[in-house]
Amino acid sequence: MPDGVTKNLQKHAQKIYMEAYNSAWDQYDEPHERRNGATREETAHKVAWTAVKKTYEKDEKTGEWKPKKEG
8 A cells, every 4th residue: 555545544544445446456447447548556546545535534734534523
């Protein structure tokens, strides 16, 4: 995983990232399945970050990634 993931995300968020990345890697293996000529790796990273952002958010003050509050 990229340093930005391992250094900034909690273990649970890292797991979400890894699972989403691996799934996207498998799903978007053909170039015609990706947007704007993105590489397979770029697409997998975008999907992974999107998955993390569904559950976690970056604190504007501290820059830390924290679980989103329900409600």
